[in-house]
Amino acid sequence: MVQLYEEAFGTYKNEKVRKFFWTTQSGFSVSVISYGAIIQSIKVPDEQGVTTDVVLGFDDIEGYVNRNAPYLGATIGRCANRIGGASFQIDGVTYSVAKNIGQDHLHGGLVGFDKVNWNTTVNGSKVIFSYLSKDGEEGYPGDLVTNVIYEVKDDDVLYVEFLATTTKKTVVNLTNHSYFNLAGHDAGPDELFNHVININADKITETTSESIPTGRFIEVGGTSYDLRVPTKLGDAMNKASNTIYDIRYTTYDDNFCVTVNDEKSMTFISRVVHPESGRYLEVYSNQPGVQLYTSNGLPSPNEAALEGKAGAGYRRHGAFCLETQVYPDAVNHDNFPSAILVPGDIYRHKVNYHFGAVKTNLPKVVGV
Numbered sequence: 001m002v003q004l005y006e007e008a009f010g011t012y013k014n015e016k017v018r019k020f021f022w023t024t025q026s027g028f029s030v031s032v033i034s035y036g037a038i039i040q041s042i043k044v045p046d047e048q049g050v051t052t053d054v055v056l057g058f059d060d061i062e063g064y065v066n067r068n069a070p071y072l073g074a075t076i077g078r079c080a081n082r083i084g085g086a087s088f089q090i091d092g093v094t095y096s097v098a099k100n101i102g103q104d105h106l107h108g109g110l111v112g113f114d115k116v117n118w119n120t121t122v123n124g125s126k127v128i129f130s131y132l133s134k135d136g137e138e139g140y141p142g143d144l145v146t147n148v149i150y151e152v153k154d155d156d157v158l159y160v161e162f163l164a165t166t167t168k169k170t171v172v173n174l175t176n177h178s179y180f181n182l183a184g185h186d187a188g189p190d191e192l193f194n195h196v197i198n199i200n201a202d203k204i205t206e207t208t209s210e211s212i213p214t215g216r217f218i219e220v221g222g223t224s225y226d227l228r229v230p231t232k233l234g235d236a237m238n239k240a241s242n243t244i245y246d247i248r249y250t251t252y253d254d255n256f257c258v259t260v261n262d263e264k265s266m267t268f269i270s271r272v273v274h275p276e277s278g279r280y281l282e283v284y285s286n287q288p289g290v291q292l293y294t295s296n297g298l299p300s301p302n303e304a305a306l307e308g309k310a311g312a313g314y315r316r317h318g319a320f321c322l323e324t325q326v327y328p329d330a331v332n333h334d335n336f337p338s339a340i341l342v343p344g345d346i347y348r349h350k351v352n353y354h355f356g357a358v359k360t361n362l363p364k365v366v367g368v
Contacts, residue, residue, distance in 0.1 A: 001025065002125050002152055009033045009040075010061030015117045017061050020127045022152035027051045028355060030152050035064055036114040037075035037129040037148045039178045041309070042158065047278035047357040054279065054355075056179040056295075056319050059309050067306060070297055071177040074114035075148050075162075076107045078133060078140050079339065080175040081255070081291060081328035084212040088331040090141065090169045090340065097139035102210060107177075109138035113146070114177070126151040135168065142168030142343075157354045164347035172341040173326045174349055179295055179319035180281060182274035186312035192294070192319060193234025196273045199227040199292065201256035205327050205336075211253060215333045225254065227292075230273070233320070237294060251317070252294045255328050260288055266350060270322050282354040283322050288337045291323040324351045 002024050009019035012035050019040065021031040027049065031041040038057070045051045056072045058064050068074065079097075083105040087096045098109035107114070118129040126149055133144040144166045151159040162174040183191035204225050206216040220226040224240035237251040260267050269283040269290050283290070298316045299305050305313030330339040341347045 002154055004122070004125055004127070004152075006122070009035070012061060012065060012117045017117060018120050020120070020122075020150075022125070024152065024154055024156055026156055028152075028156040030150070030158050032127065032150050033061075033064070034118050034120050034129065035061060036068075036073075036116070037118045037131075038064060038114070039073040039158075039176060042178075042353075042355070044156075044182070044279050044355045045357060050277075052184040052277070052279075053309065054180055054182050054185060054281075056181070056185045056314055057309055063308070068114070070179070070295070070306070071107060071114055072308075073178045074176070075129070075174065076177050076323070077113035077146060077172070077174045078108050078138070078144060079105070079171045079173045079331075080107060080177075080323060080325050081173065082106055082212055083171070084329045084332055088171060090171075090331075095139055095141060104210060104212060111138065113174070118148070125153065140170050142166040142170040144170060144172065146174070148174075155354075156356060157352055160351050160353070162347065162349040164341060165345075166341050166343055169340055169342050171331050171339050172347045173330065173339045174347070175291075175323040175325045176351070177321060177323060179321055180272070181319045182272065182279040182281060183277055185309060185319070187318070188315060189317040191274070191276070192317055193232070193237065194274065194276065195233040195320070196230045196275060197227055197233050197236070197270065197320075198230045199256050199270045199290065200259050200268050201290070202228065202259055203257045205255045205257065205289075207254070207328075211328070213255075213327065213329045213333060213336070215335060217257065225256070227256075230271070233272075233294075237317070251296060252292045253296055255289045255291050255325070257327070258285075258288055258290055266352065269324060272320070272322075278357040280356055280358065283324065283351065284354070285324040285349070285351040287324040287326065287349055287351070289325050289327045291321065291325060291328075293321040293323065295319045295321070324349070
């Protein structure tokens, strides 16, 4: 039976930050805090029953407030990913939003949903986080009421649902930005490279050097983006670095266009396995895209590490993100799935994270 607990997690601007954590009989557990509606920890048993925290984060609120430039575990909004030129038009009206990454807009702006303390309500085994983003906040039109619902069940699945309503036509594209390493949050790049990944996508959105979509697509066949069959992540990253970037600086930060049968149903997005421990993560969502990010923005070996939980030093390529979403910069591309929410409609984004451990019948790894 699932147990749900609550405890204090410090204060932010004289408001109490609340922490909620679920535990199951298998030893699986999840912790979420009200600041940023952040996933603070996910502990998963391996095939021997040894439990390890598999998401990067901090032990206290000061870490999230002062050191969380990489958005570890955070809820991202109003608009995840990038908006080119930090502007968009709705019904002929131009809106300007913060330029917080070069000349573009990233992850909701200077004070996005990751930097506010959300209201909380408990309903059975669910915790509902609520936030009112007022008309004009970060340049976005309309009062936007947003709920993020977290739930853990005995099946060792973390269920997440994002809901939003607005008073004016606006842009909405929410996601969670957890950084995963199934060998453990402190295991680093060497173990990340040993993960085996596949993604249910036959194309990606083409982007400029500034990661802004061009409006065109790249078929993944024959490229380093072809992760349709299980592939060792380190091999794929090396191939990507040889053909696109230098692996010392970046590899994957790309939107994969999910092969969706029905946009209202839950679709398999990705499966990632860490063969040594047997731990796996399967992601299902109703969103048309997923951003694979290999933590390229974390400190390089020549820089001081980002100090995380239990004093762990987080570094570049020490974790992966799978951010389910509408395509980046969708508001500026008519051929992309729409990121516009209109009054009277409900934005509804579901994503399920299935965790487990298995040593037998691991998928065959292909070369890249």
